[in-house]
Amino acid sequence: MMNKEDTKNQMIQAVETVRKTNPMAGSITNTVTVNFVANAQLAVGGSAAMVYLPDEGEFLAKVGGATYINVGTLLPIYEQTLPHVAKVLHDTGKPWVLDPVAVGIGSLRTNLLRKFKEYKPIVIRGNASEIIALAGLWGMEGGTDISNVRGVDSTDSVRTAKAAAVALARWTGGAVAVSGKTDLITDGSVMAYSHGGSHFMEKITGAGCSLGGVVTVYATAASPFIAALTATAVYNLAGTRAENKADGPGSFQIQFLDELYKATASDIANNPFEMEEVNL
Numbered sequence: 001m002m003n004k005e006d007t008k009n010q011m012i013q014a015v016e017t018v019r020k021t022n023p024m025a026g027s028i029t030n031t032v033t034v035n036f037v038a039n040a041q042l043a044v045g046g047s048a049a050m051v052y053l054p055d056e057g058e059f060l061a062k063v064g065g066a067t068y069i070n071v072g073t074l075l076p077i078y079e080q081t082l083p084h085v086a087k088v089l090h091d092t093g094k095p096w097v098l099d100p101v102a103v104g105i106g107s108l109r110t111n112l113l114r115k116f117k118e119y120k121p122i123v124i125r126g127n128a129s130e131i132i133a134l135a136g137l138w139g140m141e142g143g144t145d146i147s148n149v150r151g152v153d154s155t156d157s158v159r160t161a162k163a164a165a166v167a168l169a170r171w172t173g174g175a176v177a178v179s180g181k182t183d184l185i186t187d188g189s190v191m192a193y194s195h196g197g198s199h200f201m202e203k204i205t206g207a208g209c210s211l212g213g214v215v216t217v218y219a220t221a222a223s224p225f226i227a228a229l230t231a232t233a234v235y236n237l238a239g240t241r242a243e244n245k246a247d248g249p250g251s252f253q254i255q256f257l258d259e260l261y262k263a264t265a266s267d268i269a270n271n272p273f274e275m276e277e278v279n280l
């Protein structure tokens with residue numbers, strides 16, 4: 001198993017490379033939180049661009065270091081855009097990150113997410129209910145046919161998504177990050193648990209969506225597992241720090257962006273986490 005010191009060094013490398021190189025990470029993401037996703041990506045040192053159309057998505061997929069697809073709010077054009085861009089990403093071997101928001105709602109969302117199985121996103125990021133439901137849709141261990149997804153918020157605890165996360169990571173050969181009070185990140189053989197964050201993260205929209213955007217930024221510079229762990233660590237660190245300065249969700253969101261920006265590479269790597277071997 002990768003040891004913890006090596007892991008922390010790789011996290012530091014990822015943070016520093018991103019701040020030095022300002023990598024492009026394009027997104028096709030939901031209209032609720034698009035602004036927050038872009039701001040979070042900029043705060044950690046990335047470069048953001050959001051598009052909706054098939055040829056523009058293809059352009060960003062080709063010029064970007066990694067691409068983010070979040071299915072939060074689907075528009076009719078996405079029936080063309082999403083499979084096209086995911087195929088380009090797969091065929092060109094470019095890393096891409098999927099947030100399967102509200103998987104299970106509606107036929108377009110279900111059909112698109114089913115197709116993504118073959119296009120293998122290198123990181124899948126979601127809350128516990130979404131990870132379990134996606135594993136179910138893809139016919140995998142730990143998934144359930146009957147989904148507990150009732151909207152965009154989780155109704156399951158992170159622990160219950162462990163088998164689903166491992167199965168999905170083994171299928172893609174990448175990593176899976178399950179968010180919640182304690183976050184779980186796995187590449188199918190190692191499991192990390194990252195601590196911190198804030199209860200206010202459940203009181204603002206887009207903490208998860210923007211975490212996916214930041215994972216994508218780090219995926220331009222690190223392995224899927226390190227990208228997912230580094231992004232989660234900076235989120236947990238910034239969340240804890242922002243809570244101490246916030247009066248409520250509004251000021252929390254502002255403070256949170258500032259803390260994302262201010263976090264040093266070593267503070268991020270030293271935010272509390274544990275690692276263990278997966279024995280499933």
Ligand SMILES: Nc1ncnc2c1ncn2[C@@H]1O[C@H](COP(=O)(O)OP(=O)(O)OP(=O)(O)O)[C@@H](O)[C@H]1O
Nearest residue numbers: 127179180181197198199201205206207208209235
């Ligand atoms: N109760 C909590 N305590 C501490 N941190 C939390 C808590 N809930 C969520 N977080 C943190 O918030 C971030 C986003 O996770 P969350 O599970 O809220 O995503 P999500 O449900 O997909 O959000 P959204 O769909 O609104 O974007 C993660 O970094 C996670 O650690």
Ligand SMILES: Cc1ncsc1CCO
Nearest residue numbers: 030032072073101152206
């Ligand atoms: C609230 C909401 N609705 C669709 S996407 C989204 C952002 C959080 O997932």
Ligand SMILES: [Mg+2]
Nearest residue numbers: 101152208209
């Ligand atoms: Mg979400």
